[in-house]
Amino acid sequence: MDVNFKLSEWEQRLQGNRVITMAPEDSSEELKGSLCIVDAKALYDHLSKETAGPSADKRTGLEIQVIRQSMSAINSEVRWVPHPRMVVDGLTKKGANMNALYDLLDTGEYQIVDEAQAMEEKKLEREHRGYNKR
Template identity: 45%
Template sequence: ANLTEAGLRLRSRHEQVVKERLSTVKFAKWRKSVPTALANASEISQGRSVEGGLQGGARIERPDAAGPASIIAGTFPAPLIQDVVDLNKAVEALQKHPDLSIKIHPIPPKDLRLGSISDASYANAEENRSQGSQAVIAYRQDLLEVTAPCSLLHWRSGKIQQVVNSTLAAETRSLSTAVAQLTWYMCMIEDICNRGFELKNWRRTLQDRGAQMFIKDNANGQLKQAICIVDAKSLFHRLTRETVGGADKRNAIEIQIIRQNLAEINAGVRWVPRQQMVADGLTKRSGNLTSLYQLLDTGCMQITEEASEMQQ
């Protein structure tokens, strides 16, 4: 860790491991030509070691490893050649950014806001399960107006527990998990900053704080103290319009529950285009990590007003 007036830069202890010890699985020359064949004992043994290294980094220091580490882990103990090839690709991607670091900004409590980012990929994991990803960010309150300091506090990639029948349902379940994670972090920050905070009164405390916050939710003109970022237009529209809609009644109920949970923490929903989705790479074996790397490299983020983005 490197502490300066500009903030705390957390450098990965995984850096030396990525550079020197996290190596790819070695194949016999002809093996890659049969990607649907089962991996042999040597490839599985090597793969377990590599997967363990990815998992270790993904849990603590390398959010860019979280997606492939989670998805490929589900293929063991009987991975295919293609699974091991994808594992190698994940290692090579990490090795291109061995010195990745996470910046924690010194934001005054009066300007500090928390938010969640969630994404999902439908039926792209083992047994046609869907993969969800969630992140929690801490940012300066003017994020919706200018490029502002933003710190990544938490990330996760994992299979969505329920079997879902659509991309919308997968995105909804992932957002539900993200809202729960955001709520936990908001309570934790409140406990640190507010000496009189009592956990049993967390709903009332977070709602009361909402009157002091001034982040505008463009969807309804109200003031919000937190944001939840998604890239699914259908989910965004269902959450920001006064309708239950949709043929999937189970998912409609889940959306209503999310609405209630958002109201409890006085949070709004914001939409970003897929190319700006920080959590995209956490839902795939080889996802788009550009926005994630940009956030980690610069320590900043900005969200553009939805209407102008959706017209493009």
């Protein structure tokens, strides 16, 4: 939208648009740190490892490195949540599941579980519903 925008200056341009979160003083140091929450398992897998992955797409590899550099600058770690638990889906996609957003707005709380636990819950749900059998 801005004809004068330069990709190399994106951090300075967004300086005033930082997101701030608050946590009680007795919260763990891990909770007080920044989190990058994604629902794309492949992206999570790439970001949680030191390599850009086996992708043949050079642009994807570069974008992963830019994301990793940005996360490093704010001392952030990446966490994965299943698609139904991504609160912003309803703000970015037509017909998205709004339950996670409604739960957050109703309670003021958002819980992230261990990735292994979330994957197991997802597997059990698929088995219960009887689809996506492997």
